[in-house]
Amino acid sequence: MRSSRVVPALLMLAACAGPGKHLPPPGVARPAAPAVKIGQPYIVLGKTYYPADDRAYDVTGIASWYGPTFHGLSTANGETYDQEGVTAAHKTLPMPSFVEVSNLDNGRTLTVRINDRGPFVDGRIIDLSRKSAQLLGVDRPGTAHVRVRRVFPDGAVMASLAPPVRPPVAVPLPAQQVSPPEITIPAAVPNSPPPPDxxxxxxxxxxxxxxxxxxxxxxxxxxxxxxxxxxxxxxxxxxxxxxxxxxxxxxxxxxxxxxxxxxxxxxxxxxxxxxxxxxxxxxxxxx
Known part of the structure; x- marks a missing residue:
């Protein structure tokens, strides 16, 4: 079991994530800002969602979390979902973007990186990774009342939340697209040997x-x-x-x-x- 000291340390780091006012130490280059993907409108279960760069986003609602079933699969922006990453899914905010999630049930606050789409359940506004849910105390109850606020952290915080460097993969935007989806599926290899049993x-x-x-x-x-x-x-x-x-x-x-x-x-x-x-x-x- 990991030491309980890890949680306060990470929460303190999240609390320090302000709107980009902190500068890196002298001589340390600021990491390049990640490419932001807003995406096209898409339809899930008959409802259309319109991604937008809402820089003033500040909403109160219900948070849920997702974990092992999706671990290692592709997220909506082409990353590999890591349930141990401090990330979350949102229906419309850009990917990646950063939000401060405050658990109104226990007072914990954490900055997370948006890299996926969801949750597609009425009344829920954010789907946390398992690690984010653990840090915020959402994993045991399953859901929590939260405030989700768009933030613009400095380079150090962005670097701490960045995904591991992996080979690029081609992944479609989520669900049924309003415009034709750009889906890359491995094709059958011509003249390949018969498949094994x-x-x-x-x-x-x-x-x-x-x-x-x-x-x-x-x-x-x-x-x-x-x-x-x-x-x-x-x-x-x-x-x-x-x-x-x-x-x-x-x-x-x-x-x-x-x-x-x-x-x-x-x-x-x-x-x-x-x-x-x-x-x-x-x-x-x-x-």
Missing amino acids: VPVTTVAIPGASVGTVYVQVAALSDQGRAAWLSGFLAPIGPVVTERLPSGLTRVRIGPYIDATTATPILARVQAAGYTDARLVTPRPGAP
Whole structure:
């Protein structure tokens, strides 16, 4: 377990994040400002969102958080989501931008970097990474009343919140775009050798024909994120979703006539970042 001293130290750093008045020490170059991506209007669950550079953003509402299900996947601005990063998702603010989040339930305050879109749940205004939620005391209750205020921190704070340097990846804007989305999906390699045998798991798939094969990609608790993922996967193959009694939405591609046909699709899904995807087939006798 990490020492509890880490939390006050990070919160103190966040409290010092003002509107860019602090200068770096003499002889230390100020880091270059990251490229800001505002993005085009997009639609999730029938609602249109309009990204904007709202420099005076100051809103009170409900915060939630997201973690392991998305860890290692792509965020809306092309980064790799790290649940240990001090980041958050917002529906309309630029990416990256910075906000000061104040937990009105316990008085904690933290500066976080916006690098994703969400949460697509009515009444929620920000979706925190797991680390941000832990620092703000939101992880255990799951949600909290917060104030979210746009801030413009100095170079040192921006550098402390910057993501690790990774090779660039091409990622679409979230959900169904008003304009055609620019989606890059790894294409099948011509004249490639036959795919190796891939295990197929037998599961209950309501209404599916026995003997068919699906690529099971993810099971998500946020319907908006499930809708985004469905739009992202559509160029690969037919996407089907299943709402479970637990509230999760399972996302699959298929059906395919056999594992040989489905395996190249699985490879493309895994190459797109969904490495836990697998092949499944309906269980005989399942409703």
